[in-house]
Amino acid sequence: MLSTVTKSHMAVAQNASGRSLNVPIYTITSGKSGPNVYIQSSIHGSEVQGNVVIFHLIQALKRHGINGNITLVPNCNPVGSNIKAGEYTLGRFDPVNGTNWNRGYYYDEEDVINFAEQVQLSDTIEQIKTRFKAHTLAKIKAKSSRPWGLGLAQQLNLKLQAMASQADIVLDLHNGPVSSRHIYIPEFLAQQAPLFSMPHVILIPNHFAGALDEASFCPWWTLQTLLNDRFTGHYDFNVEAYTLEMGSQEVIDFVDGHHDAQAILAYLQAKKVINTSQYEPASIQRVGVYLSDYKTLFTDFGGMVEYVAKPGEILKEGDTIAKVLNIDDLDNEHATQIISAPCDLIPILHFPSASVLSGTQLYKCFTNYFSIT
Numbered sequence: 001m002l003s004t005v006t007k008s009h010m011a012v013a014q015n016a017s018g019r020s021l022n023v024p025i026y027t028i029t030s031g032k033s034g035p036n037v038y039i040q041s042s043i044h045g046s047e048v049q050g051n052v053v054i055f056h057l058i059q060a061l062k063r064h065g066i067n068g069n070i071t072l073v074p075n076c077n078p079v080g081s082n083i084k085a086g087e088y089t090l091g092r093f094d095p096v097n098g099t100n101w102n103r104g105y106y107y108d109e110e111d112v113i114n115f116a117e118q119v120q121l122s123d124t125i126e127q128i129k130t131r132f133k134a135h136t137l138a139k140i141k142a143k144s145s146r147p148w149g150l151g152l153a154q155q156l157n158l159k160l161q162a163m164a165s166q167a168d169i170v171l172d173l174h175n176g177p178v179s180s181r182h183i184y185i186p187e188f189l190a191q192q193a194p195l196f197s198m199p200h201v202i203l204i205p206n207h208f209a210g211a212l213d214e215a216s217f218c219p220w221w222t223l224q225t226l227l228n229d230r231f232t233g234h235y236d237f238n239v240e241a242y243t244l245e246m247g248s249q250e251v252i253d254f255v256d257g258h259h260d261a262q263a264i265l266a267y268l269q270a271k272k273v274i275n276t277s278q279y280e281p282a283s284i285q286r287v288g289v290y291l292s293d294y295k296t297l298f299t300d301f302g303g304m305v306e307y308v309a310k311p312g313e314i315l316k317e318g319d320t321i322a323k324v325l326n327i328d329d330l331d332n333e334h335a336t337q338i339i340s341a342p343c344d345l346i347p348i349l350h351f352p353s354a355s356v357l358s359g360t361q362l363y364k365c366f367t368n369y370f371s372i373t
């Protein structure tokens, strides 16, 4: 049976004229039971490739029977994508309060501990999941309507999280500045890396640091850890959440987006969300790193930079990573300066502009990396 696509709209913010800013919500279902999947893109306004990925996903999913349902929210932050300065989109921070658009989600570990204490040994996994989803949604709604109000980013985040909190699989589609394709995977889901066609894998702690992926998996990982300790059982709620970085910001590429979508379909097929066997994860060398070894190279100068090392290149300690032009020394031997790799590394992304101030995050790099098969 083919699936059906329904579309609705939700107001996630209001502009200063009091007009609602809506996002489209596409829901795909074919009436069979299965996982709830939630996919959003462009929470950071300049990170637009996920929108074309969602376009290709919807086109493909229409042709497949699916189990469960899939909710897709493209361009989920219409405030962020509309903040332009000249040629650039300033889509990373809520301009009113300065907060990162991907850090305003709800998580309360104490609340999970309290919930875990109410669980009985006789409760089934499905009963616990149903109760915990309802419980989390009520907490998100309570936070959204607290009498003292919330900042713009938090309000928008909680509206989206109300949907994501009901999902078993959450995919948050982002981009880096100038970036390779990479994915953030929580350590407890490290074995899932080969299901994704991402050459670079960042393994993050199983703890909350503010982002949607963490807000989505932390409650479940914490709950199952507490229950496994308490009942010496084997609770696994099979809730997964990932942040996928699909290349560089400010770029839409339909052909690459088709490949990105095929790769996500291979993952959804492995999770039995779609009833096909036509998709395969790419046969690629995957390289992993723990978050503590994902290093930022800051500049201690201001100047003009050529980014010599490209995202994904393998560099040895001492190799040239960037070349700096010193405009006060164009007439002497100090006109250029080389920045060398401080250790063996793989640059994953770099700053998008050639003109940099001191203290700029020039590159983010894998160090102490390892191969994943």
Ligand SMILES: [Zn+2]
Binding pocket: 044, 047, 102, 174, 175
């Ligand atoms: Zn982002």
